[in-house]
Each structure stands twice: as structure tokens, then as C-alpha cells.
Amino acid sequence: MAFLSISGVSKRFGDYIALEDVNLQIRQGEVVALIGHSGSGKSTLLSLVAGLVQPTRGEILLEGKPVVGPGPERGVVFQNYSLLPWLSVYQNVRVAVDSVHRGLTDAERARITEKFLRIVGLWEHRHKRPGEISGGMKQRTALARALAINPKILLLDEPFGALDALTRTSLQDELLKVWDSTLEDSFLRAIWGNARKTIILVTHDIEEAIYLSDRIAVMSNGPAATIGRVVEVPLPRPRNRREMLQNPAYLEVKEELLHLLTVVYARDLELSHTA
Numbered sequence: 338m339a340f341l342s343i344s345g346v347s348k349r350f351g352d353y354i355a356l357e358d359v360n361l362q363i364r365q366g367e368v369v370a371l372i373g374h375s376g377s378g379k380s381t382l383l384s385l386v387a388g389l390v391q392p393t394r395g396e397i398l399l400e401g402k403p404v405v406g407p408g409p410e411r412g413v414v415f416q417n418y419s420l421l422p423w424l425s426v427y428q429n430v431r432v433a434v435d436s437v438h439r440g441l442t443d444a445e446r447a448r449i450t451e452k453f454l455r456i457v458g459l460w461e462h463r464h465k466r467p468g469e470i471s472g473g474m475k476q477r478t479a480l481a482r483a484l485a486i487n488p489k490i491l492l493l494d495e496p497f498g499a500l501d502a503l504t505r506t507s508l509q510d511e512l513l514k515v516w517d518s519t520l521e522d523s524f525l526r527a528i529w530g531n532a533r534k535t536i537i538l539v540t541h542d543i544e545e546a547i548y549l550s551d552r553i554a555v556m557s558n559g560p561a562a563t564i565g566r567v568v569e570v571p572l573p574r575p576r577n578r579r580e581m582l583q584n585p586a587y588l589e590v591k592e593e594l595l596h597l598l599t600v601v602y603a604r605d606l607e608l609s610h611t612a
């Protein structure tokens with residue numbers, strides 16, 4: 338049985354068919370990237386798995402159970418960050434930690450909150466409110482919150498999109514560490530165990546998709562978009578960015594993805610100008 342099973346899923350908004358017959362089976366511990374042109378339904382698919390919207394047809398099962406709404410076993414980072422504006426950065430993470438880790442002591446919950454705020458580099462800014470921080474910092478707060486609740490599956494919609502290149506690469510590496518449960522923190526290892534997380538991530542960055550993922554699902558263009566092709570990433574883990582860039586397998590996967598995006602699922606941008 339797949340850990341996450343998306344079967345025959347379609348989504349309509351009024352008369353507009355955003356997604357049509359999407360099928361994808363994901364194993365526990367797998368990292369899957371969704372790529373595709375703007376409007377191809379990537380965020381919609383992630384929202385369906387998050388339980389924020391319901392499919393018009395088809396079924397989504399997580400560990401065999403239908404997804405009918407949001408739940409703490411799914412950590413989400415969406416593009417609007419959904420931070421509570423009246424709470425500090427610290428409190429935004431802490432409130433989520435408190436609501437999920439009820440069996441832990443106050444000190445343990447404080448420790449988890451601090452751990453993840455440090456991972457995303459926001460410990461120094463923990464007293465600020467969302468209105469007082471940049472878009473990239475909001476994104477990092479949302480990521481800290483999603484990681485700190487120890488979800489079984491992480492659903493990340495362009496989680497590094499608003500970040501500068503250096504922060505972006507360092508957070509990609511932190512995400513891989515959390516995914517691999519190679520946290521050097523023995524306290525977290527003791528309470529969370531060693532199970533690898535399952536991650537679905539939307540990105541527009543092909544290098545990021547290859548670096549992070551086991552498989553990359555390429556969406557066709559809408560209306561009635563679907564997963565057009567799933568590309569395997571045959572690179573060993575743990576991955577090293579510099580080595581990856583010189584690995585012929587990386588170049589092959591990159592060529593295939595570029596071909597899919599620019600030829601097979603090309604956008605007819607010129608046509609709209611000449612019509």
C-alpha cells in the first residue's frame with residue numbers, strides 16, 4: 338500500500354477544470370517535486386493533499402485513510418505563509434508546537450521551538466511580528482513551524498522562493514537533514530525516532546528539484562492539467578551539490594526536464610502575441 342495515494346483526482350472551480358485524472362502513488366520517506374508552468378495546478382494539487390480543498394472526483398488516501406481536511410500529520414508551507422499577525426515569530430511556531438506536542442513538558446516544547454527557529458536562522462528575530470519581517474523571513478517562520486510539529490508528510494509550495502541564493506541552498510541542506518532524521522540533536526532523535534519524512538514540494542527551480550527529490554512529477558498545462566510524466570532522479574544520497582552538478586546523471590535528468598517543459602509541455606506564449 339502506498340503511503341500517499343492520489344487516484345483519479347479531478348478538481349473543478351466553477352466551469353474551469355483545473356486538474357483532470359491525476360494519479361500518483363508516493364512511498365513513505367520519498368521526496369517528490371512537482372514542476373510545471375504557471376497555472377498548471379501544482380498549488381491546487383498540494384492543497385488537495387493538505388485537505389484544504391476537496392476533489393471534485395477521485396480519492397486521496399494517506400496511510401489508507403481518506404483525506405477529508407487538514408491534520409497535524411501534514412506540515413504545510415503555502416505561499417501566503419498563514420502566520421498569525423498578532424503573534425511574534427516565536428509564538429507563531431510555539432503555538433503550533435504546543436497544540437501538537439501535548440505530551441511533552443513546557444521546557445521540551447520550548448527546546449523544539451528554539452531548535453527549529455535556529456535551523457531557519459530566525460532565533461535573533463524571534464520577538465518580531467510578521468508585519469516587521471521580510472517575505473523571506475515569513476517563509477522561514479512558516480518552514481520552522483511546519484518542521485517543528487514533526488509531521489509525517491511535508492507539503493511545501495515553493496518554500497524557498499522568496500529567499501536569496503545563499504539562504505536558499507543552506508535551507509535546502511537543512512531540509513534534507515530533517516528529512517533524513519540525521520539531526521545531531523539526541524533529544525529530538527529520542528522523541529521523534531529515525532523515520533524519514535515524506536515530502537512533496539512545488540518548485541520552479543529545476544536544480545532544486547533534482548537536488549532534493551527522488552522523483553519529479555511534471556504537470557501538463559491547464560485547463561484539465563495532469564501529471565504528464567514522472568522522472569526518476571538516480572543520484573545517490575547523501576547528495577553533494579558540487580558533485581551533483583558534474584554528475585552525467587544530473588545533466589541527463591536536467592535535459593529531460595527542460596525538454597518536457599520547453600517542447601512537450603511548451604507554453605504558447607508567442608501565439609498569444611501574434612494572434
Ligand SMILES: Nc1ncnc2c1ncn2[C@@H]1O[C@H](COP(=O)(O)OP(=O)(O)OP(=O)(O)O)[C@@H](O)[C@H]1O
Pocket residue numbers: 350353355373374375376377378379380381382559
Ligand atoms: N480558488 C480558485 N478558484 C478558481 N480558480 C482557481 C482557484 N484556485 C486555482 N484556480 C485556477 O486553477 C488553475 C491552477 O492554479 P494553481 O494555483 O494550482 O497553479 P500553479 O501551477 O500552482 O501556478 P503557479 O506556478 O503560478 O503558482 C489556474 O488556472 C487557477 O486560476
